[in-house]
Structures are given as C-alpha cells and as structure tokens.
Amino acid sequence: MQFSEVLIMALAAIRANKLRSILTLLGIVVGVFSIIAVMTALQVLQNSIESGLSQLGAHTFQIQKMPVMSGREKWLKALKRKDITQMQAQRLKERMILAGLFSVEAWGDVQTVQSGSIKTNPNVGVVGEEPIGVAANNWIVKEGRSLSENDIQNSAYVAILGDDVARKVFPHGSAVGSIARIGNNRYTVIGVFEPKGNALGGNSDNFVVLPLSTFLQEYGKKRSLNIMIQAKNAETYEECMEEARNNLRTIRKVPPGDEDDFTLFSNDSLISTFNDFTIYVKLGVGFISFISLLAAGVGIMNIMLVSVTERTKEIGIRKAIGARRANILGQFIVEAVVLCQIGGIFGIIIGILGGNIAAIAFHMPAVFPVDWALIGFAITTLVGVIFGVYPAWKASNLDPIEALRFE
Amino acid sequence: MSIIIRLAGITKVYQVGDESVHALDGINLSVEKNEYVAIMGPSGSGKSTLMNIVGCLDTPTSGLYELNGTNVSEMNDNQLAKVRNKEIGFVFQTFNLLARSDILHNVELPLIYGGISSSERKHMAREAIARVGLSDRIHHKPNELSGGQRQRVAIARALVTKPSILLADEPTGNLDSKTGNDIMALFDTLHKEGNTIVLVTHEEDIAEHAHREIRLRDGKVERDEPVKNRRIVQASSNVGVA
C-alpha cells in the first residue's frame, strides 16, 4: 500500500470532521505559535543588537563606567564606581601599544535643538567626539564635513546633526552652514550624518555631535568618559583588549584580585551577554510550549480514541476486505500526524508573523527563522506520532467480525 | 474438479455468561470450483457463523479449514488479511460500504490493500463496476444510491480482486423482492462466468437459484443435496449485467 493512499485517506477523514479537527488543532497551533513567535522576536532583537553594534566597526571595543545590559543590582553597584576621567583616558592612550585608533567620547545629555521657531523635542542626544571617534562609530557624513583637530583645539561651537534632527529643524534646504541652537548655545552646523535607522528601539538618528572639548566645556568636566579603541588588526584584537584592561586597572588602582571597576565590551561580548539573557526567555518559552503541546497531544489522543470508536464499523469493513493490522495502524497514525502538522504549519505561520511585529517595532527587516520553523514542524510531527500510536494500535487490534457487528 | 473449500469437524462455541452456545457443532463440507451453493436454515442455526469462518473473518473453536489446499486455521493475522483480500469476495446483508467514499473508491479499496498500482486499480475497478451495471454512478456516494444499487457496488467490490470464491450472507435480505431478483440474476450471471458462489438465505425461491442446497439446524448440516427445481430467472428490467 502506497504512502500517498494513506495520506489521501487521512486527509479525507480530517475533512470529514472539520470542526472537531479544527478544535483539536488549536492546542497545537498555540504551542507552536508560542515557540515560533518568541524565537522569531528574539532573532529580530539579536539582529537589531548586532546591527547596532556593528556601528562600532571591526575589531573595536569600548570601555565605559557602567555595565551593559545588567540587572538593577549590578547597575546600582556600578553607580558607585569612580568616573573615567580625561586624565585616565590620556594616560591609557600613552600606555597602549597595540591600539590602532584611540578615541574618547562623552555621552549623556539630551537637549532641544532649535533654528528660528522650529525646534525639536528636548530629547536629542548630545555627544562629544574626537575626529577619529566619528569614524570609529561608523558615522558617515553625507553632507558638509566631519570634525577636525582645529575644532577640538579651539573648542569650536560647531555641530554635526543626525539625519532626523537635520530634517526636523531645517526642513527646507541644507542645514550645513546654518546656525542651530543646542541647549543654551549657538552652533554652526558643519555637517549632516547619513541616516542609520533605529536599533534596539532607540532612534540612532536623533543626536548631534560636538567637538569633545566643546562638549566638556558646556556640559561639565565631571562626567565619565567612554573610550573607544580599535586594535591595529584582528590578530592583536584580544591582546589589545587585555592590554587596555590591565593598564586601566593600574591607572585606576584596582587591587589585584578585585573585579574591574569599569566595563569593557565588544560586539562579541555584547552578543554573548544578550544570549545569556535570552537563554532564560528561551527556557521559559520552551517550558510553556512543552506544557501546551503536551496538553494538545493528550487532546489529540482523546479525539483519536473517540474517532476509533466511532469508526469501528469502518475499520471492520477495511479489515474484511483485506486491510492488515499495519494498514490500519498506519492510517490512524498518519491521520494524527497530519492533523498535528496542519496545526503546526498554522502555528509556524502566525508565530513568524507575530514575532515579526518586533521587526516592525524596531524597524528591522523581517526574519524567517528556518531552523525554528523546521524544529517546530518536527515537534508537531513527534506529538502526532507519540499521541497517535495508542489509538491507532487500538484500532489495528480490533477483531474484524466484532468490528463489523458494531453499530 | 478442484476443491476450494474443505471443512472438517468445524465447531464454534460462544461463551455467554456461564452458558456455552454451540453455534456450529461439527460441520463437514466441501465446495468445489464453480459450484453454486445455497445455505439455508432457520434463524440462529449458524449460517452467518459458518460464512464468517469460511470468509476468514472469524476463527473456529476447533476443526480444520482448508482453502485451496492451505490450512487456514494455522494462519497468522497478516496471512488471513491476505486471504480475505485475494481469495475471498464477501457480500454482506447490510452492504458495508464506506459511507464517505464514492463508488469508485469503495470498489478500489481491496486493490489498494492488495498493493495494485493506481492506474491498474482504476481500470480494474471500473471494469467491476461496469459488470454490475453502475458505470454511470462511479462518483456517487453510497447514500445517493438505492439499496439494490448499493448491493451491486458491494458485489463489484467483492469481484474486483477476482477471488476464488464469492460469499454472500443474505444478500437480498435488505431488498424488496423485485430488487432481490435482480441481484440474484446478477449472481446467476457471475456463476455462469465461472465464479464459485456460496450464499446464505432463508428464502426458498432465492435458494432455488443455486445448484446445491445445504440445510443447517442447530449448528449441524441437516441436509446437503442438489437443487431440484432450479429457477432460471431473467432480470426483471434492463439492470445492465454487462
């Protein structure tokens, strides 16, 4: 007996009991949906983080006072750390041998940007940068020019605007050469950045870059600086990170054996931090899905048992005209499996759609997690087999004459 | 002539509570190729029990059953399924068609279990349906057919595998007498074409179609003799025995 025959019979039986089939499917759909939706959303998040981090550029790492993606407790503890000062940064720079690029930047203030009567919300990030920092952040100036050493030395009141800011405040014509009011001062706009899109829910085009010296002058020297270091090449990357860590520990007088009082992170370490975090989410979702698939499986078994009883006569007829045990067994298992797989496919489809709501929210391209779709499909198949076997076995063991007598 | 069925000392005992019902009580009989046998007897005499055993749907409590020289009593489940599929065509009083499947699929089904390829199967099924005169109903469901037509479908299904023997347990029992006559005319034709037929009935005029009549009483063969006044009937209308 060919498999296609078994499949046709199974589909016919499922179609004959549409409503019951649909109700049975629901459990499977929900179980698979929850796996697929969460995995898809996590994939979107991961892509978002990776694309956000790729702004750091190749073999680049960053040092800052506060931890990245930490729990509240760790964060509160880190608040007590000493700031990373300009002095420390300067001394680190002098000691570094393996660093190709070394730049210092300062983040942390939000301001209103204004030109004439048009102004932004008071949420534009203000960043102090050195000329090489602009490049190290992978910011591309699409119009005008970037920062120069002169701007730093003179603490010039110049600014490069993020794309969103430029378009908001200077809707007509070019912003370059105009005067923009940022906070309490007036700056000459020297350039506009290319748009980056949003990463991690934040808007990475809603910011302005000032010369670091100007920034510190305006917003106070008492703030912790970020240090961005690019290794000379990929081979010395790890070594370069170690060099930076050891030197900064010495500079900040961290006793041997104590943990770092600063955070050194790279694209890779951030991704692994993210993955550490998501493992719990994955475990949780895995558990919930497991429970709901278990419940769905028991539901399937129940339905199949009812179906076997209802179709006792049919089984008797089939046996009377020559169906073997294996034929009946196969027929009912395939029926359960196909039923589950139909539910699984629905679950996968709406799971991927649901998970990609995250992609819309983060303005990321949609993802199609092929691996999880396949895993989801395999799991539903397995559920079908596991919970279909017993009813099918019962059906196949019916005595032909007794089954025929059944009314 | 070759012996198709040989029964020796067949008994069937049903245990109902602490009472034993001897449905069959030592049956000895043989059926040869191209015989046309009617099994008669009052209700409860064991006719169906006997047919079910001969049809390999049921197993005797004791005794020997040989089908085409092979001992059926020693067969396992799969071998029995194969015998039911290939050697036996069973026609039931209540038709026993799959309600959800159309005529073609119903008739095809034994061939599906027989592992016949799809194209060959369709061809054979259409041929069998043509022989019972239902070619124009091929895609109808059983509930769209009359009782007589359903029984024709069941006969086509029994015929389609070209079995060694056709068994029919009261095939006209659920039909009016005119339709019953048509069905009997069909059996007569099938017999003329070389089929071996054993049918159960409790109506004398149905039994008169056969060449040999076996009477059962209380699970025993009471009489086994040729039919004297054979009835040669024509189909009452053009039911198209192709």
Ligand SMILES: Nc1ncnc2c1ncn2[C@@H]1O[C@H](COP(=O)(O)OP(=O)(O)O)[C@@H](O)[C@H]1O
């Ligand atoms: N499954 C069964 N359980 C118990 N007794 C049965 C069963 N099937 C048949 N019998 C008994 O066996 C006897 C023969 O029955 P059956 O072969 O159906 O008779 P018939 O077909 O000649 O009317 C009857 O007494 C009937 O009650």
Ligand SMILES: [Mg+2]
């Ligand atoms: Mg009977």
